[in-house]
Amino acid sequence: KNEVEQSPQNLTAQEGEFITINCSYSVGISALHWLQQHPGGGIVSLFMLSSGKKKHGRLIATINIQEKHSSLHITASHPRDSAVYICAVSPYTQKLVFGQGTRLTINP
Amino acid sequence: EPEVTQTPSHQVTQMGQEVILRCVPISNHLYFYWYRQILGQKVEFLVSFYNNEISEKSEIFDDQFSVERPDGSNFTLKIRSTKLEDSAMYFCASRETGGYTFGSGTRLTVV
Numbered sequence: 001k002n003e004v005e006q007s008p009q010n011l012t013a014q015e016g017e018f019i020t021i022n023c024s025y026s027v028g029i030s031a032l033h034w035l036q037q038h039p040g041g042g043i044v045s046l047f048m049l050s051s052g053k054k055k056h057g058r059l060i061a062t063i064n065i066q067e068k069h070s071s072l073h074i075t076a077s078h079p080r081d082s083a084v085y086i087c088a089v090s091p092y093t094q095k096l097v098f099g100q101g102t103r104l105t106i107n108p
Numbered sequence: 109e110p111e112v113t114q115t116p117s118h119q120v121t122q123m124g125q126e127v128i129l130r131c132v133p134i135s136n137h138l139y140f141y142w143y144r145q146i147l148g149q150k151v152e153f154l155v156s157f158y159n160n161e162i163s164e165k166s167e168i169f170d171d172q173f174s175v176e177r178p179d180g181s182n183f184t185l186k187i188r189s190t191k192l193e194d195s196a197m198y199f200c201a202s203r204e205t206g207g208y209t210f211g212s213g214t215r216l217t218v219v
Contacts, residue, residue: 033207041197043210073206086151094139094156094164096208101150 003027004099006087012105021102023087026068030090034061034072037084037101040102046072046085077106110134114200114211118138121218124189128212131183131200140183141201142175143212144168151199157183190218 007022023032034046047054047061049070054061058077063070074081087099113132121127133140155165155175159169162175172188183202187194195218200211 002178035210040212041145041215042212043199045207045209048207088151094158095141095153096143096151097153097165098143 002100003091003097004089006085006099006102008102009100010105011104012107015106015108017077017106019035019077019081019104019106020086021072021085021104023070023072024068025070025087025089025097027089027091027097030092032063032070033088033090033096034070035086035088037086039083044084060063062102068082074104079106080106082106109129110209110210112200112202112209114214116200116214117212118215121190121216123218124191127190127216128155129185129187129198129200129216131185131211132181133183133200133202134204134209137202137204139163139203140177141203141208142185143199143201144196145199146193146196154185154198161165187216190216192218194218 003026021089031048031050033048036044036046049063050063058075060073082105084101086101088096115130123153140157145151151190153166155169156163174186197213197215199210199213
């Protein structure tokens with residue numbers, strides 16, 4: 001069983017739509033990370049969360065520690081938001097454990 | 109904004125050859141990592157490095173892998189005898205106490 005599960009695996013939406021990507025995990029964690037991977041392969045860190053909610057521009061990330069669940073929201077989505085969004089957790093060790101990613105495509 | 113720099117961006121090597129992947133982490137970061145991503149699969153942890161020694165390693169990181177910080181700035185991953193299944197994107201990352209900064213990756217192709 002995967003320690004980090006994301007849904008959906010693929011998501012296609014129209015420009016302007018509100019986007020939600022979900023992440024569930026099965027282990028105790030010290031933090032949860034949302035990352036963005038562009039077609040060229042590079043990985044960019046978006047958020048690190050240990051509780052509550054964070055907002056950066058049109059991106060919002062929330063976490064519910066009791067339910068072991070996090071969501072990443074994108075408001076007013078734009079074609080440049082098209083990328084793979086990855087949830088990763090720090091399970092009280094040095095490493096990150098990654099989900100399989102959600103491929104988001106925003107059509108104009 | 110500070111960056112993690114990886115070289116080369118792409119390397120093709122013959123099976124059985126040794127490769128060295130290089131990384132320059134952010135200078136004031138204390139924790140360094142190597143991850144890999146086989147095409148179409150999720151990112152996997154290889155090894156973490158702190159205070160000039162390995163702090164954690166995965167089952168993947170067997171005797172054919174090694175890491176070094178040879179000169180206090182570079183952080184290298186060596187694969188002694190490459191196999192076809194080592195073909196992947198290899199990411200270096202560093203962090204201080206907060207979030208991670210990833211390099212842009214080295215795509216290793218073993219033929």
